[in-house]
Amino acid sequence: MAPIYPQVAALVFAALPFGSPAAAAVMHGVYDGSQAEMAARLVLRPDGKLAYALSYGALDEQAQGRWVEADGKLLLTTEPKPKPPxxxxxxxxxxxxxxxxxxxxxxxxxxxxxxxxxxxxxxxxxxxxxxxxxxxxxxxxxxxxxxxxxxxxxxxxxxxxxxxxxxxxxxxxxxxxPNDLGIAALDKEPLGIDGDVLVMQRHGRTILFRKSGG
The missing domain is CATH 2.60.40 (Immunoglobulin-like)
Known part of the structure; x- marks a missing residue:
């Protein structure tokens, strides 16, 4: 997994550097969802913007967009909406x-x-x-x-x-x-909130995003 993880992390942080303005949302932060055979990273900015990346087997996808917290869940939406292949x-x-x-x-x-x-x-x-x-x-x-x-x-x-x-x-x-192949078309993608862990169901896998140190 070592060769994949740095690429995913670099992709996320290069696409959307993390910042912390005074009016910070409670859920904002950097989350690591990596597990065996999978690298995943999620950045939630206090201004409602997000960056996401996942590498799993032959699958590599990433997205930028916006996030909101509603009805006890976190909803992720890609912006702009990607053009499908x-x-x-x-x-x-x-x-x-x-x-x-x-x-x-x-x-x-x-x-x-x-x-x-x-x-x-x-x-x-x-x-x-x-x-x-x-x-x-x-x-x-x-x-x-x-x-x-x-x-x-x-x-x-x-x-x-x-x-x-x-x-x-x-x-x-x-x-x-291919058009926007590789960009995840997230449309109010729901993530469960379990304390400081975000739970995502994606491609038949359960991804547990845990808040990291940044």
Missing amino acids: RFAVVSDKPAADGSIHVALSDPDLLQGSSLTMAVTYEGASAPAFVEVDEDGRLPVPPGKTVAALVPDLPVFEQPLPAYALTPGGHSIVFRFE
């Missing part, structure tokens, strides 16, 4: 064989894995995850019609916006646009 369509050409063919403009994104698509069929309320054939053709079950689709990257907790299809064959090339 997406897949843009580079080209969408008719496919003579009537099938749907898909590809990425940067195949290295897959790191050697097969391309999987999140496919929404007409009349379905949730997408199905379908692995694309080696030649780029998307297998479609008999009787099914594809209404929308988007490449699936499992690193994202929420599905990326899907691309709606018109009837017929398609040959589509997608380009990944």
Whole structure:
């Protein structure tokens, strides 16, 4: 954990130096949430601003914004609101064989894995995850019609916006646009308050932020 922790701490303090004006809020301070295989840091300024950073496995995220205390909890909100990543369509050409063919403009994104698509069929309320054939053709079950689709990257907790299809064959090339990837989209993210410990539920883990010396 030693190589990760200094990077996270440096990120937080460089992004938002800590200060202590006279009208200091009770909760303000520097909090350390690091544990086995995880580095986490939270800075709460007396003026209501915050800086947050988390490094956990392949995940690295950070945020700046504002915090408020309400109803016995601490609420964190990223400001400005980050622009989420997406897949843009580079080209969408008719496919003579009537099938749907898909590809990425940067195949290295897959790191050697097969391309999987999140496919929404007409009349379905949730997408199905379908692995694309080696030649780029998307297998479609008999009787099914594809209404929308988007490449699936499992690193994202929420599905990326899907691309709606018109009837017929398609040959589509997608380009990944990271936008504000790596910035946590906190929207009144609730942290429990247990004495001087702040309790955060994030990415399936419980993070205990304990106030440190600064």
